Amino acid sequence: MGETQGRNVWAESDAGGVPVWAAVEAVLFVAERPVTVNELAKLLRVAPDAIEDALVALGERYQGSGLSLQRHGDALQLVSHPRAAAAVQRFLGRELSSRLSPAALETLAIVAYRQPVTRAQIEAIRGVSPDHALANLLARGLVEEVGRLETVGRPILYSTTFEFLRAFGLNSLRELPDPDEFGRASRADQR
Amino acid sequence: MPGGRTAYVTLPADPIHIPGFEGPLEALLHLLDAGELEITAVSLVAVTDQFLALLSLLPRDTAKLDFLAEFLVVAAQLLLLKSRALLPREAERTDKADELDEETLARRLLEYRQFREAAAKLRERHERGERAFARQAPAPLPPTGPAPRLESASPALLARALQRLLASRAPASEQPEVPRVTLAQRLGRVRAAVRAHCRVSFTWLAEDCPTRTDLIITFLAVLELFRAHEVVLEQEELFGEIWVAALGEA
Structure with a gap:
């Protein structure tokens, strides 16, 4: 994050003239499975570094929101914020998972x-x-x-x-x- | 075990439920904590007798030989520590390997305690119930194509399907799972699934069940809906998939 020159968080992607972070957000929003950084880079035809920058920007945007950006290795997924669990749980009609021994x-x-x-x-x-x-x-x-x-x-x-x-x-x-x-x-x- | 055994053992005030220990390290940690002792070689020597007393109380269950063996290994390590503490040190016994050996048990305990603490923190998080949810993949549609000739199936066939599914799963863990899912909740879900898709397979419903208990409750839910004439059960062929279909849609 430290260096600013060369990388542009607000760089436009090749996906219809929206900023990279917005395109990443849109893809993650509709994705039903985790999407990797490389996949995103290929989809948006930008360098993986640009995706990483976009993810930092996205992560900041989600502070205090109902959404959260999850990362496991190189894979990303947009999820509901843990604090909103009760509401989502009621909506899904899901019960809490049972306790672990x-x-x-x-x-x-x-x-x-x-x-x-x-x-x-x-x-x-x-x-x-x-x-x-x-x-x-x-x-x-x-x-x-x-x-x-x-x-x-x-x-x-x-x-x-x-x-x-x-x-x-x-x-x-x-x-x-x-x-x-x-x-x-x-x-x-x-x- | 003779009941008199416990009499001479000066175990900590908190009565120890012997079979409750998962393993020797947990038992050892318990003894150290109860005596408010730090994890050091000296403390370990101090609780050696208590640990051996504990060992003698373990049920001699041949089915649990692995479990007993683990305790014996630790007991042997403790005895080694103790004998070294009691006997005057020989001059040549100062080489690195021996020193390391003495620290091994204490180091293992320290490491184990850290993971216990980590587990406790994970438990807190889990029990707070603050979990995240990902977008729900749309429920896989029941296979389409040429409409299969479905014969109506009986609850007995459904029970057989349940048995097959249970058999194909990992064995139940030793500790009984606490069912959090109620029959009423599961009923609602099966009902919703049938309403949304007209017909769902029992296997598909079962995939949504993380535990055996969930699976059995799902089975009961389907039976209940069948009894209430809300659904019918259908089967393509003998031993084939069993479908739960909304009544009137079949």
Whole structure:
């Protein structure tokens, strides 16, 4: 965001003379699935950087609005703001999803902060088999298989999903609580 | 387990519900927290006896050998720590590998505690119910084409379809799922779906059910609508898809 020269947030796109952010907004508004930065760049015939700038602008526009811009990796989706959940829920006639067990939540936390992660890595942290919890999280669509680790046995790698972000009202993984306290530098945290 | 066992164990005031522990790390953390002890090698040595007492109270359930094994591994690590604390240190035992070994359990516990805290924060968020919703994909239309010859199906066939769907799902998690969905809510949704599409397949309704409980409630909802003559059940062929159709639309 820091540099201004060269990039123009208000640059016009190739999509009918509207600003890039407006075109991006329009596409995300009608999209029924997450759309990637590259897809948007191709659609609007602008550089991915221009899309990134437009996303910053869009994110600012949605402050205090009923909409929210969600990002998972390179994929984007326009969603209702978590604060508006009650109204939307009533409209959709949806009930709240049932509670997650402590085991499922611990497993989910490990996947969220350490992704992509293998079953064995989760087990090493929890000291118990995460099989049940993982099956539950997979069934709820909060976690998905994203590939395999290229080591002996090629274990499956798990990551969180868009549904995870939605279910917890997060705009991106960066909004996870205290991300810096978890991970390698944990040794310093001896209180 | 002999009941007298608990008598000599000076467990913290808060009674520990033994089978309630998910695993040894959780049990160990509980002991440390109850004794208001920091996670250090010294504290671990201090709670070793309590942990071993706990271990002796675990049900000897052959179906849970993995679970017991995890506890045994941690118990062994604790005993190692304790024996080292009790015995005078040998001069040559100062190499790096041994030092690391002593820290391993404490480090694992610290790491585990962090994720427990993260899980607690996630729980708060989840329970606040502030979730986001994405645009709803339009409900996939029931396959069109040459109108299939539909035979009317019975609730018994629907029950069989339910069994198949249940069998194809992941086994129920150990903890019973708390049903948040009520029959009334589900009734409303099935009714709305049938009204919007005239005919929906049971499999399609089932796809919307994240848990087995949801699936069963959906089944009950369909049965209820059938009983109330709001819908009819149809089937293309034996063991084929079962359709829930609005009465009069068939």
